[in-house]
Amino acid sequence: MGNMLNVSSNPHIRSSESTTKIMLYVIIALLPTTCFGVYNFGLHALLVVLTTVATTVLTELIYELLMKKKVTIGDLSAAVTGLLLALNLPPQTPLWVAVMGGVFAILVVKMLFGGLGQNFMNPALGARCFLLISFTSIMTNFECDAYTGATPLAALKAGESVNVMDMIIGRTAGTIGETSMLAIVLGACILILLGVIDLRVPGSYIVSFVIFIVLFSGKGLDPQYISAQLAGGGLMLGAFFMATDYVTRPITKKGQYVYGIFLGIMTGIFRLFGPSAEGVSYAIIIGNLLVPLIEKFTTPKPFGKGGERA
């Protein structure tokens, strides 16, 4: 028989997990909030989602074909980036802006840094911030057929009262995928049950954020205010779906707590003291930049180290 046998180094078995599966799970988990967004904001929101996803996938494909690299769109990571980016765009975003965002996310943030796993910044968030800076008025205009007023967070910042129930369900103005706390948490539960994410980052993020606003908002333990802060803006989407992005969060367990707490504090600072009502995206991007440092200081101690006997 001789050469017919396969020879390779141990281990000889592999788990059934795969990158593609994980990405597919993320997409599935994002579906509730995506569907709610489309239901809430109408057909144009759907077009934005489809355009962005198509753009990210095609950009990756074309780039890889041109550079004669292995085509990796099958791992679905480009699709996840596209979907996340779309969910972070206002419902009335012109499609050409969505296309620009998608190209930027893949080409600049992901591919130029070496592709999946090499980017130090979440591509979707990188693209969102790029769009925010380049097309500020488009990106901060949340008016659409369904809603004409300000986003609830802006209203909250202006001292107006908000309807917390509507915010939790998601019947408010905002980006396509951020408004429904309910749908996002449902998706997050799916991811947690499937073992894709755990609560280390989102948990420490949300808890430290709450503590921060209790201490510094001047509203103390006002449940109405706290729930509005939690349900409003991109906090839930950011905490569960973007701060948990494998590539751009620390890999060490301790580091994940540090990172989560840092995000909570930064988001609090941006929301309470910054010029705009929102700050999740910027907080996460700044957090992304600090990841190497956090990892450096939170490397776990190897098993049995320090126990040396003479």
Add this chain to the structure above:
Amino acid sequence: MAKLTFNGGIHPYDGKELSKDKPMKEILPKGDMVYPLSQHIGAPAAPIVAKGDRVLAGQKIAEAGGFVSAPIYATVSGTVKTIEPRRVVTGDMVNSIIIENDEQYEEVTYTPHNPDEMTKQEIIACIQEAGVVGMGGAGFPTHVKLSPKEPEKIEYIIANCAECEPYLTSDYRRMVEQPQKLVDGMKIMLKLFDNARGILAIEDNKPDCFKTFKELTKDEPKITVKALQTKYPQGSERQLIYASTGRAINSTMLPADAGCIVDNVDTIVAIYHAVVEGKPLMNRIVTVTGDAVNDPRNFLVRIGMNYKDLIEEAGGFKSEPEKIISGGPMMGFALFDLDVPTTKTASALLCMTKDEVSKYEPSACINCGRCLEVCPSRIMPKKLAICAEHQDEEGFVKNHGMECVECGSCSYVCPAKRHLAQPIKSMRKTVLANKKK
């Protein structure tokens, strides 16, 4: 009570049901027997027979090549055919004694001992003479392990009954069919160390063995039976010590530094045979299993027997195997060719119709952290594999690469199907080799 275990680890499909409930079967081998002179850690054994000599089963055919070495015994009667290099499971060519089996199975007469009347030195000498080595895979000569610098500091003797490798059931069958031998072997070991207590550490997926041993040791105040969480690599020496005693050792330490001595089931039974029955190490239990064989089960195999014949005994192949592994799927060697002999350390022959490894192509690391999470050594496989691939020895050592126990959990779990354990393992070899220079 919290479960006795360690941090990290994985739960692969365990495949034990294939062979677990079938009694072990003794095989009388046919044809030539091959005895590699190096089937243990340390100096190779030196042949004391020559071509044409007639030997009996149980006769010594090679002398230990030093203190860290072990003698080798013939397991059948017959004539020495030749002494020449033969291929072994690792793929290396190792000088071996080949005996033409006359199929008479004539044996020498053994002199039994009463361990109660023996001194410590006599017991250890007896074990040394019998050629007993660690049969879990390492092949470290047992008498060396039993001769630590400060024997009074040994507080625990741990019988590794975890058998955490998927598919393997040889220890299990031994525990089901000959539990008393294990207990008696443990008692002999305890005689060597005045301050030691014995622990039978069993994974909790074998509740029947746990019960048997509880019963058998109820009048043995020095022996406790502990149930450990079923998880791979629970049977890895450092993890086992930690789970059963709470003591943690690293790569720079020996179990004896934490006051422990660990031996696996078959080794302890071999100690029993050596001391009580005066029989040298001649056979071992081998699990022949996998979805490619007709009748997966455990065999009591005479060392030196060819793997091909072992497959025949298991009813041959049901379907064409794509991969054959000597040992378990996590730490075993993939065989290039079946024409190799059973050695003292061969625990299993696993024949799989599908090779899970070649099915997948490694892709980019997504930094998911799973490898880190499962690594029992609490190191960063992802990072170490990169150091290893770049031949960055300094970075590798700095990131504690030498702490790896080569369990393979990281490669198993990686969703990007990266080869992690493999480069780490070879880098460790390089570092060790350079250190020796």
